[in-house]
Amino acid sequence: MGDAIVGIVANPLSGRDIRRLVTQASVFPTAEKANMIQRMLTALAAVDVHRVLLSTDLGGISAAVLRALRRRQAMGQAGSVSSPDRWPEVEFLDGQPIRQTAQDTVEAVRRMVTAGARVIVCLGGDGTARVAAGAVGDVPLLALSTGTNNVFPAVREATTAGLAAGLVATGAVQASEVTTRAKLLEARVGDRTETALVDVAVCTERHVASRAVWDPATLTQLFCAFAEPDAIGLSAILGQLSPVSRGEPDGVTARLEAGGTHRVLAPIGPGLVATVGVRDIEPMRPGPAYPVDTAAGVLAVDGERELTFELGDQPTVRLRADGPWCVNITAVMDASARLGLLRRPPAASPSTQHDPRESTA
């Protein structure tokens, strides 16, 4: 059990883009991200994960967790009556320069993989999950949403997610039984590439600017790895017209145009329900590179403007089958129930009631 390592990476900048201003998107404060990690640590300890690797950041998440750790230490030494639950040993992945860009997430995930993490938990939105996915390799990824503006990461309580991550990390549940491989979209402009887990949109804005795509009038083309009818975001457009599940091999693509043959009402962002014109809906096969037919603009991956392209760049988008292995929390907890993993012996009597783990410690 000593090598049951879980990596947790959290993005301090997620959840504060321009959509808070233009569409009343939710705000997810740093303090709440740190609280999620702390709840997760409690759950991980409960299922015998002894070591956690935690990314460091300048946004205050890791600092808040560190403060909490020190507080717990002090309380433990003081023999406080409300002595806190055990936590795993937490190792902060410091020593690397923090650049306050997506590269920080990539570096942290790579170090977790190298250090032998059995599961990597990623806290953030679609953008953070996308970056983490590019670095996890075959290590199972549990993407947890901070905020509501996301398709790919799960909106789940961190305590439950922590239990699921711990059960996979310790091998109590076989990773192969509870993980599925996600599809990927690869956007390419010349020698620059970006991957997306959900969608790639072609946008006529000239500049990356505030990154988030929030103005549907700027979109000309959409590529989706999957398109669920209950999604939030751009994939919801095709989710209502030509749904594609996460498990199917194909994706779906279409052109967006006010005068398109289809018109559909879709929640293309939090607080943003727009009527979008669509034409030329067709399946997207894994493998071939699909051309972008806009002359100049920006490719937005999972809702964020990332790759600018100019006249003559001829960008392409390709669907790949080799995305990250994603932990299905529901499947893990179903397996746990089936296997009785969280069952404990009945209490002998009120006077001798104690945590069974303490007698074996």
Next chain:
Amino acid sequence: MARTITYREALNEALVQEMERDESVIVLGEDNAGGEGAPGDHDAWGGVLGVTKGLYDRFPGRVLDTPISESAFIGAAIGAATAGMRPVAELMFVDFMGVCFDQIYNQAAKFRYMFGGKAVTPVVIRTMYGAGLRAAAQHSQCLYPLFTHIPGLKVVLPATPYDAKGLMTQAIRDNDPVLFFEHKALYDLTGPVPEESYALPFGEANVVREGGDVTIVTMGRMVHTSLEAAEQLAAGGVQCEIVDLRTTSPLDEDTVLESVEGTGRLVVVDEANPRCSMATDISALVARKAFGSLRAPIEMVTAPHTPVPFSGALEDLYIPDAQRVVNAVKAVAEYAR
């Protein structure tokens, strides 16, 4: 036509008339209407002591209740003044200056000079001052000497309903920031006040009583204390000349000096604490510019150098009273080298 109205009504009337005359005049402050956002009356208070009562309905959108947030709304009044408004903001008790003083003395007072004469900040900050209501140390101070110290501010202390209206009218029409001190014990004082608008110029002291023996320089509520003392003294043959400064900035030096040149004796009566006060300021002025006229040392009648006490037994000792003024006047009148 002059009627007899209260100091409170005189202030209210000046606000009403100026708001009617000039739509850039706005009124803002804590509970200036009262009841904003609450289920009951929307002009429930009209100011904590009723000075702004009735304005809210009469001037829609121009009477603003504020959060208890002095830095923000006093600062907002100052900012609005730079942008063409003539705001009258209420700092409920002058004791609260501690939570917004920066906006007054570093911002409003300095804009014009600091910006090379390019700023005009016609803001009025109304505030209550003075002891006598058993309101204790944080709701009873005078503090006008602190504002008088700051170049760029004007400081006004009306003693009568007539002065209250005329000086408020001038304060609103004035293009400099004005601190307008209303003594909480004077609100119910009555006196003749013309119905029409009128502005009393700043920097013009009022000789409220003529007399040849001793000059009393005073201001605000102490004008009445001094008058009471002067009546008692007159019965004993000592005639006091009482100079009500009306504004401590600008200061009418001439009237003070002329009076002292006539009497040769000076008592300054100031409700504020004694150090660095109007009492010391006027004493220094006279000592410097009318030394040759003085026939006795200058006397000061002030509060002691203590916070304002709560208990009536103590507060009554704290506030300068007519007997202390009588004693001081007698001391200078009877002084012999």
Next chain:
Amino acid sequence: MTDDRIVPVTMPKWGLSMRLGKITDWVVAEGDEVQAGDDLADIETDKIAGTLESADAGTVRRIVARAGEDVPVSGTIALLAPPGVSDDDLDAAVAQARAVIDAGVPDEAAEPIVETAEIGGRKIRYAGAGQDGDVVLLIHGYGGDRNSWLFLQEPLAAGRRVYALDLPGHGTSTKDVGDGSVDLLADAVVGVLDAIGASGGAVHLVGHSLGGAVAAAVAARDPRRIRSLTLIAPAGFGAEINADYLRGFAEAQTRRELKPIVAELFADESLVTRQLVDDLLAYKRLDGVATALRALLGTLVGADGSTQRIDSAAAIAALGDVVPVTVIWGSADRVIPPAQAESVPGATRRLIDGAGHMPHMERAAQVQAAIEEAIARAR
């Protein structure tokens, strides 16, 4: 029964709102002989200080009220009596008078009623004294108001109805004076006469300075309505006028500036009390007054900035011999020269020695007597 040779000297009523006067100083002492018009005592009210002149000749036998004492209006303050009146009778009269003084002001003393007439869109305020009889209307001058007549209005009201008004731009009337013309001011006066129901004749006009010119204009409009016209130092009868005084009055902003200007109104400058100056300042500071005074200055002074613009000759000519005219002038008038009295054709002239431009304030008893005579001469 007191001896009817005892003549009481009473506290005068100077101004309709006066209820109480304080004797600041006695000029005479018991035993002194006085003539009518002699100064008796200095008296001050909360508004004004003045000197009480004797209405009769006689011997001061008793001083009733002490210096420094407050006395209700019409309270007896001294007794004149010939030597033959006994001390006992005098003492009895003193005791009676002391009782009145010691009782103080009766609570029910009525406030004077100030009335308002709406004339040409302006509110014109006026107040009356007296119950019935002929109407006397008192018209003040430039910068004055109905209180200018405080020494005269009550004394003239025995058997008459005596009104004083605030001209437009003055006192408590509307401050807008439009073009500031004499005609506009005359409209206001006619309006007041209409309002008080004095349309049937039996009207005596008394006008001072600018008010004199206005009174003449009113009389000229309908001479049959007017029974007598009394002009005190009137404007409109010559070129010369103290334009510096008028400009100074209009422009003065502070007490220091105003006091020496106001002093030019009086022969005795000590009458210019701080209270008088403060009251004038308070008036000048009312919104609209500065504009009104400037407009009226343009009416009084010609384009050359030094001579009179008003000419009342035509108005006086229009009266023919229907209306008797009396002119009263202070011999020491420094605003309009008394020699101009000669320019009022057919007028009875009364020169008041030792008075300036305000004889009705400085020598009220003499002016009162002159007005009484003028009224008596009326047809």
Next chain:
Amino acid sequence: MTDTIERRALTRDQLLNVYRMMRTIREFEERVHAEFATGEIPGFVHLYAGEEASAAGVCSNLDQRDTIASTHRGHGHCIAKGVDAGEMMAEIYGRRSGSCHGKGGSMHIADLSKGMLGANGIVGGGPPLICGTALAAKIKGTGGVSVAFFGDGGSNQGTTLESMNLACVWNLPAIFIAENNGYAESTASTWSVASDNIADRAAGFGMPGVIVDGFDFFAVHEAASEAIARARGGGGPTLIEMKFTRYFGHFEGDQQTYRGDEVARARAELDCLKRFADRVVQTGELAQADLDAVDADVAAMIDKAVDDAKAAPLPTRADLLTDVYVRY
């Protein structure tokens, strides 16, 4: 939605203007830095270099109706709001020809005729004032918007927090721009700002709070454009947090021993002028020659500003006592 695109899309002239704005600020500050080192400039000077995209990205959305209040690091805001750079330089030199006739200095440059309510020597001094100018605009119905710039240090002042509350309570057309350059004087904002992100505080007042890459003109412009349009339309206040780095010390003379190597990296990789130039040349919106011409023009203008300032007469004794009051 079309209107929002048109609002954001910048014409060639607008792009040239914002480039000139940012280049003028940079050149001004680099020059003051150099001149200060010679000892000729008196007093305290706080330079804005590195933060140009913030002033330019916000102020390029403003017009004559609008008012801004600035900070002790105010030169950039002044230039972006249209204050004359020559008069500013003269002011910094304490000359009579300066924006404030030599009576204000670097920390108090103001020009109310341009809607510039002053740099401010008091941290947190500006936001309350901006509530007032916004209130005036709202009452008068001018459509004007008021913007308070403040730093990470100012974000911790009660005045700033009170003003955000008041602006939200009164629903004022006020914008709060938190310029988080990482340090309040020498103290790191990661330590001094308890919420870590200043923008997070917006939620507590019920207004939008967004974080923008303060090195990216286009990101700032887009966010500011939306916030300002929202405020003009009666939508109320917005808090925008710029994250970036200042290139110089807190004040001129600051040895900056508290800092790491972030300035060198920022200058090399993140610099707003470089990024702007690269982008607009890459997209073909402007040519390199256009930018070079602006650079040369601005350099000459700043040279002249410095020469003129040095040659300009000092205020005289007579100036000491004037302009304390309008009338006293």
